[in-house]
Amino acid sequence: MGDVVSSHLDESRREMITARTRNVMKEFSAMYEQQYAVALFNSVRFEIEGGGGTQSQLLHRKDPLAGRSIFSGSLFQYLEENRKWRNRFVSVPDSYTINLYESKTAHERGLHPKVTINCAGYKALTSMEEYIELINTSLPGIKGKVGSNPIIKCATPFPLILWHPYARHHYFCVLTEKEQKKWHAVLQDCVRHSNNGLSEDSTVQTPAFTDAVRLHRQAKGHYGTWDMMCGAPSQILANLVMETLHADLRNMIGPRLKGKMQQRQKDWMLISDAVYRQVLSQTTGQYRALVEACEAKKAPLDARLRTDMDQIITSKEHVISKIRALVLPKAEQLLRTSVQPYISSILEALMEPTSRGFSEVRDVFFRELVELSKNSLNAGGKEKLGENMERLSMLAFHPVKMQSCYEKVEQLNLEGLQQRFDVSSPCVFVNRAQILMSEQMDNAVYTFEQLLHQSLEPQGENDTCKTIQRCQDRVLKKYDYDSSTVRKKFFREALLQIIIPYMLQRLSPSCSPELPHFKELIFEDFSHFLLVENMFEEVVLQSVSKDIMMAVKEAAVQRKHNLYRDSIILNNSDPNLHLLGETPSVDWTNKFGGDEPQGSAGGASAERGSGRKRKQVVSMIQLEGVPLPYESCLEVPGVELIPEEDAEVSEGKQEIHEEDEEDLPIHEDPKSPDSVDEIRDLINPVMEVVLPLSEEKESKLANGTEMTTGTIIMEDGVQEEVTSVTTVVENVPRQSVRDKTSPLSLLQQLKEGKKQEVDQGHQEKAAVARNAEVSAEKSDSQFSPLPPMATDSSSHDDSGFQSPCNEELDGGEPQSATHSLNGEDKVIDLADVEVILP
Known part of the structure; x- marks a missing residue:
């Protein structure tokens, strides 16, 4: 990007821009000095003769926004440097400038904003169609279409664009339509107040400046209203220079731009912004010197006016x-x-x-x-x-x-x-x-x-x-x-x-x-x-x-x-x-002891003489269901994570938690445990590890479990007591659940004269179930902090291990059920098990 600007704005062209600016300011300065004396005469005459219109019936507040900020919140900004969308915390103070911070934390710490936007001369847009129409006027003969490879690809369907005829454009987007409407209203208000013109309190400088600008444009043949008569005097003067300079540079540089249509438009916008910044820096300094020179002559002119006012009139x-x-x-x-x-x-x-x-x-x-x-x-x-x-x-x-x-x-x-x-x-x-x-x-x-x-x-x-x-x-x-x-x-x-x-x-x-x-x-x-x-x-x-x-x-x-x-x-x-x-204005909150109104406590932490946190005029927007990590400066979420237009939006105040890291993983919100087993897992978590065993040790532990206790040292140096449960399982093919005998099929077999065979098979299954219940009771009584092992064929096994008591169900030979805990072995005879059929 910098190469494009430097290649087309070489030293000779920058000198030409400086000379053009100097010539315009020289002509304007001569007119301003003349109009300054005329404005001083009108001001002193009005002061002496008095007069004025009707008196206002309503009272006027002297400092309406004292201790206030207009709005603050988070939105996504498009960074042209790396062509990525980043979340930015935005603060709009009472000056109606837009300050963009890396995070809310950076704003609260009083750090300088990454970007400060003066909205004078801008237009706030909410669609790419409007933006493309304005962009098409930037370079003659180059017309873009909305559907064909746009200049930028918005991360959401709700863009917010600040367009300026000369300066850099700014691209934002939000997640919902309601958020877009609120931000658009705020941006429009910033543009409106920035374009409001010069202060009427200055009865000499303001009329002198406006008359000088008007006469300068009329001398060039430009009569009528002027849209760019907005912002501070230095900005208006920069617009005055760019009114003719911009068209000349466009005709000079435009035909030399390379690349596709969108790329040429982007390059021209970068060049135009660089020229505007150069002109603005010159007009700022030269206008300041001009005002100082005129103010130095004000005292003798004022004295002469008051002496000879009658003769002058x-x-x-x-x-x-x-x-x-x-x-x-x-x-x-x-x-x-x-x-x-x-x-x-x-x-x-x-x-x-x-x-x-x-x-x-x-x-x-x-x-x-x-x-x-x-x-x-x-x-x-x-x-x-x-x-x-x-x-x-x-x-x-x-x-x-x-x-x-x-x-x-x-x-x-x-x-x-x-x-x-x-x-x-x-x-x-x-x-x-x-x-x-x-x-x-x-x-x-x-x-x-x-x-x-x-x-x-x-x-x-x-x-x-x-x-x-x-x-x-x-x-x-x-x-x-x-x-x-x-x-x-x-x-x-x-x-x-x-x-x-x-x-x-x-x-x-x-x-x-x-x-x-x-x-x-x-x-x-x-x-x-x-x-x-x-x-x-x-x-x-x-x-x-x-x-x-x-x-x-x-x-x-x-x-x-x-x-x-x-x-x-x-x-x-x-x-x-x-x-x-x-x-003075009434402080209603302190007067009646009320609470801070919702939405009035601003995110801005800048303080005034009172030492209190500045209050915010517009309330925040809170999106339900949007993860908090997206409030930090992460990349914009994927389209599948963006809520629909009808997502619920609450108008209350929102505390936005900012993260300093750029790429943090997104975790689900923690949920409450639903069972006793989950509570035990939270108290003593179980980690499953598969380790190879020697043949000698494997033969000792064949189809059984071994439990040992010990201590380990965690990463933070804290010792934790753990219980190791080792289970060895033979590789036996398991029978499908569908092949298991159901109670209905057992009754059918009884009716067909196969009661003896059914009794024998069912007794074996009942014995396995009874063995599991006894083992679980004993395990709970002696090792209550530990989560129980899955030993019931009807329970859901998430451990990945197979209980030795399930082997009989997988088609193996019937065996006596054993359960080893603390070195004790208990054998249950299958003949002692009583089976009750429904």
């Missing part, structure tokens, strides 16, 4: 009025002919699935509260309340429980409008809506927690259910208002993201040549904060904002969308509630 308004006179007529004409007829269609396509998703969030929250009331009532009031509330507090971050909400938004479809407005895919809007849904769920849960905690202080245990009901109704009303406000803001932003790039692309050819003339109207001291390109975009935005606002207001009147009209304002309607927002 006046100058900006003067220049914008001049630009508006040039741009507005053209923008209005384009708006009437190409935009307004489609606004309602775009809005309807966005609102239908989004409203269903937020409605599902409300329903899930309501169902959980109903379940909370039932559990509190049935469990006797507050005794289980702490446990139930601890579980409810993480509802918004439970990927499986939130999956039904997320699936509603995934139905968003912009087909038909997508091509017209250059929207690459609706994934950008789907991901944003899902993040907003998760935030609204957490706000509702947190508000309910604070209200319930405040209300339970003076209440008695008998009023718990009524208190829960009152808090529930209060929170649901606030959720309805907040969800309406959040959705309307989301619709306005989505419409702007779709329409503004389209209008800029149409207006730029005629307006851009005129823009440099407006720079002469800006004072040189203010030129850092006022850029004509930004003011041109502001004019275009203002031209379409009125139509977008009107469209959203008209939609709010329709009952099917469950939107509040803007005239309904609930600002400061509950001031006492917002005072609760300053209090």
Whole structure:
């Protein structure tokens, strides 16, 4: 594998990649420095003038996942190095990165993970069909089929694949369909939060970065949304470099790849991953240096802004009025002919699935509260309340429980409008809506927690259910208002993201040549904060904002969308509630002394300031009937050991026992002994050994047994007392069981006049049986710890030795039965035996 990469990525090509990355970063750095000053101006102006939207009715939790991990468990990973499947322990912390460990023990010891996956830019797939479709786009002219020699052979029918357009792909599989659904929900949540974009807390760096990326792509002719605007800034910049570099390298290296179709695809994925890692390392270092340089200039720029803010604002308004006179007529004409007829269609396509998703969030929250009331009532009031509330507090971050909400938004479809407005895919809007849904769920849960905690202080245990009901109704009303406000803001932003790039692309050819003339109207001291390109975009935005606002207001009147009209304002309607927002989160487990909720104790042992083990949001999956040794890093089991789809799966917490060894044998679970003989075997085990004997010793022991006692030294040095039983048996052909005389045949012979012969034969058999019983009784009385030897012809003999008392049954001559124990010989006369026939 390394040879393929090194042969196609020689020193000259690596230098070309470095130079291309340096050029892109140089262009981006110039734009970032300009946009940094503009963002600083907007931030300081907002700080001075104030303003903002409506106030949220629900409370916001400051650190929702403090002391939490999302999920941990075991699954099988495909190792491309040796083309084998290995079991790996996976931990998903609150950062939503995926850490893979050799075993659970390695994770608990705090060792570094073998692999850490940042899911930004990835897609979580559950079938080889989806994966093959994406792989076929990697190399032009090379199309693979699912049925013909796939790239990898999954060990189970339930794969999980993380696909990335540039970076390495990761392959996993699990044993059941239910396990696959849970893991897929977790992986999707990791991708969703990694793609969430940059932090909005940074009011300068974030807008400066996003505007610089957007302007850089527009300079290259790329307008519209961009799927790879995800992850950390360094990852976004690496994607920006790879957007053009990847295609050039593919055309350069692709025709030179050797081998079959699947092998060429594998080689190209390895080469692409190596290039991406090289680019990412460069963008990380260069972006860090760029931010440090801009931050060093922030203080003097901030001081100048605060001194000359009024003059800067006046100058900006003067220049914008001049630009508006040039741009507005053209923008209005384009708006009437190409935009307004489609606004309602775009809005309807966005609102239908989004409203269903937020409605599902409300329903899930309501169902959980109903379940909370039932559990509190049935469990006797507050005794289980702490446990139930601890579980409810993480509802918004439970990927499986939130999956039904997320699936509603995934139905968003912009087909038909997508091509017209250059929207690459609706994934950008789907991901944003899902993040907003998760935030609204957490706000509702947190508000309910604070209200319930405040209300339970003076209440008695008998009023718990009524208190829960009152808090529930209060929170649901606030959720309805907040969800309406959040959705309307989301619709306005989505419409702007779709329409503004389209209008800029149409207006730029005629307006851009005129823009440099407006720079002469800006004072040189203010030129850092006022850029004509930004003011041109502001004019275009203002031209379409009125139509977008009107469209959203008209939609709010329709009952099917469950939107509040803007005239309904609930600002400061509950001031006492917002005072609760300053209090820390309630620790329900310690507050009410409840037990650790099932499934909340995480497998992660990383500790925070409290020193406690981190709790886990999603419960484990326990497979019944799957041997524990498969929880260690063994090779994947054979197909015959994999449970069927309908295997029983319990949702409870599972303690996974990991083994450090790679190849341990699989033992069956120990069973309880079913008989006295088995108990004796457990106390004094019998080992059967076949040893050759000399002729002299064999003649002494012919058809008999000899018992001796002694001690042996075991491997661990402990002396054990053992009893040796030696049995010598003549090689006499044995008669089949079917040939033995049955009681029915004896009666028939009696009827035919052969009673004397039958009596004689039956007496001989009875004597043998009686001799066996006497011998067994004596053996049990004197050697009770020893397991009895098989001396009855009707008993099942597992020892492999033949009793001397069975010789008569095998067709030999009748002999006197003897049994030697402790040197005593007792002879039983066959004539003294009484035979009773039925």
